[in-house]
Amino acid sequence: MYFSRVTLKLNQLPYVIQQKMQNSGPYAIHQWLWQLFPNQEKRTFLFREERISKDYQYYLLSEVAPLSNHQLFLIETKPYLPKLTIGMRLFFSLRANPVVFKNGKRSDVMMNAKYLIKQQGLKTNEIKICQNQAAINWLIKQSETRGFSLSTTNDQQVNCRVINYAQQQFIKKSDLKPIHYSSVDYQGVLTVTDVELFLETIYQGIGKSKGFGCGLFLIKHYQ
Structure with a gap:
């Protein structure tokens, strides 16, 4: 696996491409990032967008190394193979699209919770x-089969918090209806419970909307 930091050369984008980015958002970015992996018919990478001042920066985790040069991006890449052990504690940052299924239909966890809360008259x-x-309960549920658990503080509270929630909308093609999805940014501390399972979770991502920048775990050792 390879981990890359990719910076969009925003000042080099033609006006037409800037407009496409504004209208199509994550879909356009996903298509551009795919150009870094020529001859790949299937998406073999996860990504996450970060705004650094006025710059657009992307973290990529991929099965193969991306191109080292591209007209739209500045690319920095290194091999990625985390050395994990059972019981290891890791600080994590995660952008995910948590959903629940109701009557066979997918529903945003946050909006579903809001609906239930209003019904209860809170x-x-x-x-x-x-x-x-x-949202945290969704991540706890995911962790049960993903090789990790959320660590707890001294007062037995889960060491995880929601940093941001956003409802996203973009137009994939001009003749199609807008695509809607939501994203939740988590930060916290986890404990590895199964090394192979958690590595698989890192490599494959977690939750829905992976093609739109969700699902990538960013981790580092927690002291």
Whole structure:
């Protein structure tokens, strides 16, 4: 596996391409990043977008090394093989698209929680707290079969918090309806419970909308 930091050369984008980026957002970026992997018919990478001042930066995890040069990007790549052990604690950052299924249909975890809360007649100021807890509960559920658990603090609270929630919309093609999805940014500390399973989780990503920049675990040792 390979981990890359890719910076978009925004000042070199023609006006037409800048407009495409504004209208198509993650879809356009996904297509451009795919250019870094020629002859790959199937997507073999995960990515995540970060805004650094005015720059657009992307973290990529891929099965094969991307091109070293591209007219749209500055590319930095290194081999990636985390050395993990059972019981190891890791700080993590994750952007995911948590969903639940109701009556056979996919539903945003946060909006589903808001709907249930309103049905219960809870106060408005309690909605965000309950929504965040629903998102964390989703990640806890995922962890049960993904080779990790969320660590707890001294007072036995889960060491994980929701940093940001965003509803996303973009147009894939002008003659199609807009695509909607949501993303939740998590930060916290996890414990490795199964090395092979967790490596598979890192490599394959977690949750839906991976093609739109969700699912990539960013990890580092936690002291």
